[in-house]
Amino acid sequence: MNPVLQDGHGRRFEYLRLSLTDVCNFRCSYCLPEGYRKVAGLPANLTVAEIRRLVGAFARLGLWKVRLTGGEPSLRAELLEIAAAVAATPGIRKLAMTTNGYRLPERAADYAKAGISTLNVSVDSLDPARFAAITGHDRLPEVLDGIAAARLAGIKTIKLNSVLMRGINDDELERFIAFVQQHDLALRFIEVMRTNDNPAFFEQHHLAGAEIANRLEALGWQRLPREAGAGPAVVYAQPGQAGQIGIIAPYSKDFCASCNRLRVSGRGKLHLCLFGDHGIDLRPLLQSDGQQDNLIARITALTATKAPAHRLHQGDSGATPHLASIGG
Ligand code: SAM
Numbered sequence: 001m002n003p004v005l006q007d008g009h010g011r012r013f014e015y016l017r018l019s020l021t022d023v024c025n026f027r028c029s030y031c032l033p034e035g036y037r038k039v040a041g042l043p044a045n046l047t048v049a050e051i052r053r054l055v056g057a058f059a060r061l062g063l064w065k066v067r068l069t070g071g072e073p074s075l076r077a078e079l080l081e082i083a084a085a086v087a088a089t090p091g092i093r094k095l096a097m098t099t100n101g102y103r104l105p106e107r108a109a110d111y112a113k114a115g116i117s118t119l120n121v122s123v124d125s126l127d128p129a130r131f132a133a134i135t136g137h138d139r140l141p142e143v144l145d146g147i148a149a150a151r152l153a154g155i156k157t158i159k160l161n162s163v164l165m166r167g168i169n170d171d172e173l174e175r176f177i178a179f180v181q182q183h184d185l186a187l188r189f190i191e192v193m194r195t196n197d198n199p200a201f202f203e204q205h206h207l208a209g210a211e212i213a214n215r216l217e218a219l220g221w222q223r224l225p226r227e228a229g230a231g232p233a234v235v236y237a238q239p240g241q242a243g244q245i246g247i248i249a250p251y252s253k254d255f256c257a258s259c260n261r262l263r264v265s266g267r268g269k270l271h272l273c274l275f276g277d278h279g280i281d282l283r284p285l286l287q288s289d290g291q292q293d294n295l296i297a298r299i300t301a302l303t304a305t306k307a308p309a310h311r312l313h314q315g316d317s318g319a320t321p322h323l324a325s326i327g328g
Helices: 048-060 079-087 104-114 128-135 140-152 170-183 199-205 209-218 289-303
Strands: 015-019 065-069 094-099 118-122 157-164 186-191 234-237 244-248 261-264 269-271
Touching: 015 048, 048 079, 048 289, 065 079, 079 094, 079 104, 104 118, 104 140, 118 140, 128 140, 140 157, 157 170, 170 186, 170 209, 170 244, 186 209, 209 234, 209 244
Parallel strands: 015 065, 015 261, 065 094, 094 118, 118 157, 157 186, 186 244
Antiparallel strands: 234 244, 261 269
């Protein structure tokens, strides 16, 4: 029988989101509007050897999918080496990455060669000026060229991530729909989440996932049945048409019931929830191959204590200043 990593609420964890760095070069208005600021005195990011041990332990616990994220993972100098090491880990069947698309046109082929088979690219506007206003970078054409290059390079699944915000880009829903249909892409609309750094922004621009769902349904999109083992996105399609649209709505009822993911920060802290109180340092157990059994026991015991749900509805974002800090 395959091993299963589970918590005390019957949820199974087959999916690890691994941050490679908390540094990001974009200045998204809901995340790092002033840009990344280095905090002095923090330890370095996990080394390739530490990551290899970490992922090896999770894989022995039955976890089979890893997503590289950040910060911006493409800023990590050892990205290709890390990707290849994770992809080569026995038991890991899917390696994904979430990126802002930085330098994607020239790097997509290397990502594919390193074993990345699924790429989520964040695109919050299809209007170049608006994209620049949201992200602080006038790079929409480059990001879109990158998506085309990723497809040419043979990356099988490419998804657009878009945070829909009231009064900023919520008038682009139809434009996004046309784009994914033309390009046969999947799209994920992400509800903007409140973090400790963005409460005023959140109050002003939060748009409920239910509102997006209503607009999709009014346009003839139909909700697809949930697949076994699927994550928290609710997925819609239009009969006979290309493209799929998912909505990630962390404020919706029972969102956490389908949580199937764990997170490890760039410096090796296990975060049982994106909005938990703190991370738990796994690094002391990543120092030699001989520690694998202890590491596995620790991950198993910690996972069992995962809280049933986040406390976002109570205005409590845990200890999370912004999503780049843990890996959104
Ligand atoms: N730098 C990469 C990127 O831009 O995709 C990966 C890290 S970023 C933290 C991952 C995703 O989280 C992006 O799609 C981003 O738009 C989203 N995100 C960041 N802060 C968010 C927030 N407060 N609410 C909702 N989504 C957020």
